[in-house]
Amino acid sequence: MNQISFNKIFITGNETAYMAEAMASGKIAGDGKFTRKCQEFFERKYGFRKCLLTTSCTDALEMAALLLNIQPGDEVIIPSYTFVSTANAFILRGAKVVFADSNNREPNLDPSAIEKLITPRTKAIVVVHYAGVACDMDIIMELAEKNGLFVIEDAAQAIDSFYKGRPLGSIGHLSAFSFHETKNIICGEGGMLVINDERFMERAEIIREKGTNRSAFLRGEKDRYEWVDAGSSFLPSDLLSAFLFAQLESLETIQQKRREITELYLHLLKPLQDKGKLVLPCVPAYATNNASVFYVLCKSREQRQMLIDGLKAQGISAVFHYLCLHRSKYYSTRHDGRQLPNSDRYTECLLRLPLYTELSATDVERTCNALTGLLQ
Numbered sequence: 001m002n003q004i005s006f007n008k009i010f011i012t013g014n015e016t017a018y019m020a021e022a023m024a025s026g027k028i029a030g031d032g033k034f035t036r037k038c039q040e041f042f043e044r045k046y047g048f049r050k051c052l053l054t055t056s057c058t059d060a061l062e063m064a065a066l067l068l069n070i071q072p073g074d075e076v077i078i079p080s081y082t083f084v085s086t087a088n089a090f091i092l093r094g095a096k097v098v099f100a101d102s103n104n105r106e107p108n109l110d111p112s113a114i115e116k117l118i119t120p121r122t123k124a125i126v127v128v129h130y131a132g133v134a135c136d137m138d139i140i141m142e143l144a145e146k147n148g149l150f151v152i153e154d155a156a157q158a159i160d161s162f163y164k165g166r167p168l169g170s171i172g173h174l175s176a177f178s179f180h181e182t183k184n185i186i187c188g189e190g191g192m193l194v195i196n197d198e199r200f201m202e203r204a205e206i207i208r209e210k211g212t213n214r215s216a217f218l219r220g221e222k223d224r225y226e227w228v229d230a231g232s233s234f235l236p237s238d239l240l241s242a243f244l245f246a247q248l249e250s251l252e253t254i255q256q257k258r259r260e261i262t263e264l265y266l267h268l269l270k271p272l273q274d275k276g277k278l279v280l281p282c283v284p285a286y287a288t289n290n291a292s293v294f295y296v297l298c299k300s301r302e303q304r305q306m307l308i309d310g311l312k313a314q315g316i317s318a319v320f321h322y323l324c325l326h327r328s329k330y331y332s333t334r335h336d337g338r339q340l341p342n343s344d345r346y347t348e349c350l351l352r353l354p355l356y357t358e359l360s361a362t363d364v365e366r367t368c369n370a371l372t373g374l375l376q
């Protein structure tokens with residue numbers, strides 16, 4: 001019986017050739033030919049105003065915090081049910097993160113939970129499109145506009161997904177994507193900052209290049225480059241961009257395969273939902289499913305552990321995440337004590353099933369049969 005792993009990287013076949021091409025060109029530092037090709041791909045395909053590849057989504061979020069000039073005393077509203085990087089980017093600048101609850105249908109922020117958290121010190125709202133499913137952006141953007149706040153989309157999992165037909169990543173003032181090996185499109189470790197607000201465009205390039213205007217210099221707009229602002233080194237080697245470009249050329253194929261896997265899961269697990277044994281993911285009418293994560297909601301932490309153990313005994317790896325941040329070791333003493341029951345529920349009951357581009361239909365069937373057996 002083969003093991004069904006939770007994730008497996010997908011190699012399109014062109015990665016090595018493009019990396020060799022970068023090496024042969026003699027230029028493998030950042031902002032080379034492949035970095036530009038990737039950025040142009042995203043700008044053309046999704047209409048993003050300006051894209052800058054970064055070394056991770058974490059770094060793109062840290063750049064966003066620098067661009068917003070986040071200072072000690074500022075407050076930033078984020079979901080508690082998210083990866084730590086969403087919070088760290090702002091904590092590192094001295095901000096207070098204020099946790100909002102998820103909604104009860106799916107793990108995204110509940111827009112009605114945001115408004116009462118806004119104070120005169122609030123500077124930004126960070127939304128996370130969990131599993132690539134859009135947050136209700138019209139309500140969030142309206143709230144932000146009314147209160148003079150910035151919106152950052154943590155689109156780590158949200159490539160090629162849409163809100164009312166608009167690509168995720170194109171709606172907030174700034175957005176951050178991930179190309180970590182667990183995502184749909186990968187380069188090992190990698191990310192991208194999308195800048196939709198013109199005011200941030202020039203400074204974003206500078207912050208990414210150690211606070212220098214080297215990007216403008218490389219374009220021939222300056223006769224030398226100098227240190228003009230605070231910044232860090234957020235740009236990836238062109239070798240990684242070459243890898244990423246090969247992936248982007250296969251984006252449609254990758255997405256098609258992953259969507260088929262997701263459809264099969266939904267079809268095979270529907271009887272379990274109909275019998276009230278588990279809950280399948282909810283994708284609101286305004287959102288799309290980009291097949292980045294497949295999860296089910298269990299009834300309790302105990303039932304989830306029973307399923308993880310039972311699947312493991314049959315060679316199938318299923319996992320859970322995230323541990324809600326308001327109850328984390330680092331943040332629990334700083335949290336104001338509000339109950340966030342939906343975040344708690346996703347922390348305890350969300351179970352992720354294997355999903356990777358080359359997962360076979362047979363392995364999806366085996367996983368669903370195993371789940372059905374365990375839930376009899």
Ligand SMILES: Cc1ncc(COP(=O)(O)O)c(C=O)c1O
Binds near residue numbers: 056085154178
């Ligand atoms: C919601 C969210 N934000 C940020 C990140 C961090 O991404 P990266 O590993 O590219 O830094 C992740 C990682 O999975 C994530 O799930």
